[in-house]
Amino acid sequence: MMPWLRSWVLKALRNARGFCGPHRQQPPLPDPQKIVATWEAISLGRQPVPEYFNFAHDVLDMWSQLEKAGHRPRIPAFWWVNGKGTEVKWNFEELGEQSRKVANVLQDMCGLQPGDRMMLVLPRLPEWWLVSVACIRTGAVVIPGVSQLTEKDLKYRLQASRAKSIITSDSLAPRVDAISADCPSLQSKLLVSDGSRPGWMSFRELLREASTEHNCVRTKSQDPLAIYFTSGTTGAPKMVEHSQASYGLGFVAIGRRWMDLTKSDIFWNTSDTGWVKSAWTLFSAWSNGSCIFVHELPRVDAKIILNTLSRFPITTLCCVPTIFRLLVQEDLTRYQFQSLRHCLTGGESLNPDVREKWKSQVGLELHEGYGQSETVLICAVSKGMKIKSGSMGKASPPYDVQIVDDEGNILSPGEEGNIAVRVRPTRPFCFFSCYLTLLYKALPTWFSTLVAH
Numbered sequence: 001m002m003p004w005l006r007s008w009v010l011k012a013l014r015n016a017r018g019f020c021g022p023h024r025q026q027p028p029l030p031d032p033q034k035i036v037a038t039w040e041a042i043s044l045g046r047q048p049v050p051e052y053f054n055f056a057h058d059v060l061d062m063w064s065q066l067e068k069a070g071h072r073p074r075i076p077a078f079w080w081v082n083g084k085g086t087e088v089k090w091n092f093e094e095l096g097e098q099s100r101k102v103a104n105v106l107q108d109m110c111g112l113q114p115g116d117r118m119m120l121v122l123p124r125l126p127e128w129w130l131v132s133v134a135c136i137r138t139g140a141v142v143i144p145g146v147s148q149l150t151e152k153d154l155k156y157r158l159q160a161s162r163a164k165s166i167i168t169s170d171s172l173a174p175r176v177d178a179i180s181a182d183c184p185s186l187q188s189k190l191l192v193s194d195g196s197r198p199g200w201m202s203f204r205e206l207l208r209e210a211s212t213e214h215n216c217v218r219t220k221s222q223d224p225l226a227i228y229f230t231s232g233t234t235g236a237p238k239m240v241e242h243s244q245a246s247y248g249l250g251f252v253a254i255g256r257r258w259m260d261l262t263k264s265d266i267f268w269n270t271s272d273t274g275w276v277k278s279a280w281t282l283f284s285a286w287s288n289g290s291c292i293f294v295h296e297l298p299r300v301d302a303k304i305i306l307n308t309l310s311r312f313p314i315t316t317l318c319c320v321p322t323i324f325r326l327l328v329q330e331d332l333t334r335y336q337f338q339s340l341r342h343c344l345t346g347g348e349s350l351n352p353d354v355r356e357k358w359k360s361q362v363g364l365e366l367h368e369g370y371g372q373s374e375t376v377l378i379c380a381v382s383k384g385m386k387i388k389s390g391s392m393g394k395a396s397p398p399y400d401v402q403i404v405d406d407e408g409n410i411l412s413p414g415e416e417g418n419i420a421v422r423v424r425p426t427r428p429f430c431f432f433s434c435y436l437t438l439l440y441k442a443l444p445t446w447f448s449t450l451v452a453h
């Protein structure tokens with residue numbers, strides 16, 4: 001064959017097979033607004049959930065490409081400060097690189113396979129966000145916990161979940177050592193520390209050596225992503241499993257509508273990393289291309305929070321009502337929050353007095369939201385909604401939320417009852433998959449919880 005003809009045939013074949021060689025031009029990147037709008041439509045239940053979905057590959061790596069192509073302002077994707085002058089800033093590309101390294105550590109050093117479970121108990125350190133993303137890259141199921149867990153709590157959680165690996169810091173490691181002989185499933189322990197400890201692998205050392213090359217696993221939308229233990233208000237903590245889609249896609253619209261997040265926003269949620277709210281922030285902020293801001297905040301201190309809000313260009317703030325109660329006790333006229341424009345709260349009842357004080361001194365409303373470990377956001381006061389004292393807002397789509405009696409009958413306005421989410425005939429995709437032992441099928445038509453206030 002003539003050389004020019006051969007090269008023409010080869011080129012045509014390559015293009016026909018979708019070969020990504022040097023001759024083939026990459027298709028132009030879609031408009032970020034259109035991509036987020038598609039994810040948002042899925043998260044509102046208006047479009048079907050795709051069969052395969054992986055947040056790290058489909059969302060974070062997409063933002064990394066969009067960012068490289070100049071479709072995002074030059075703000076970090078992750079911004080961590082410790083209040084002592086140390087800062088960590090990653091854009092989406094750097095976040096991708098770092099989390100791929102962690103994925104290699106989890107796979108090669110901890111032997112984690114898709115579906116294996118890893119317990120993640122760290123204070124607000126950047127490693128928490130890296131491990132969360134790395135678990136998604138490897139298909140490992142993350143089980144976050146708070147640093148206050150006692151030996152008994154740890155033993156219960158490790159035994160019940162049959163976690164294969166745990167990653168934690170110096171303060172919790174002795175408690176894990178005290179009970180690990182009773183947890184036969186636990187095969188590897190990673191320590192996030194500048195020191196070392198017998199029986200533990202040094203996470204930071206392994207990370208230094210790890211490769212940045214990693215192939216993200218292809219996960220189905222229904223594959224497990226995370227297991228949360230509920231607070232145990234009404235009995236022993238239950239193990240709630242969420243899927244790749246329920247968390248990975250379930251927060252896009254919540255991020256847009258309740259949190260009012262865009263690719264230009266810098267979002268600070270002061271929540272402990274062990275609470276679901278930390279994961280809620282991760283998925284809602286990053287799917288909308290926003291920056292997650294974190295202060296190490298070893299102890300809750302109103303002055304530190306107010307100074308941080310004055311010093312950094314934080315646009316969106318989320319704290320539990322208890323923290324807002326502390327903040328409004330300070331002299332807020334001494335602070336200027338140049339960039340702050342939207343405030344959120346949830347996790348416990350908000351006292352109207354706190355909302356009014358915040359509004360009168362800062363000039364911003366507090367937008368309340370309500371949800372449980374089993375759900376994403378159930379109802380909320382979205383931006384622009386009329387704020388009524390004592391109300392937690394309106395149903396957050398795709399949920400059909402009603403107030404029902406103990407038999408599941410819908411009550412009239414003004415009657416006291418249970419907050420209920422309709423789960424039959426159509427199960428909302430963002431609802432939890434199952435309690436680890438109690439199958440979803442066992443639930444009645446309404447999933448309900450006693451109204452707490």
Ligand SMILES: Nc1ncnc2c1ncn2[C@@H]1O[C@H](COP(=O)(O)OP(=O)(O)OP(=O)(O)O)[C@@H](O)[C@H]1O
Nearest residue numbers: 230231232233234346347348349369370371372373
């Ligand atoms: N805006 C809010 N106002 C009042 N309470 C809230 C609000 N948001 C969340 N909550 C509380 O947080 C709880 C969700 O916490 P979580 O799912 O961890 O477990 P739990 O329901 O407390 O515990 P368990 O199911 O183990 O008894 C809600 O049930 C509710 O009591």
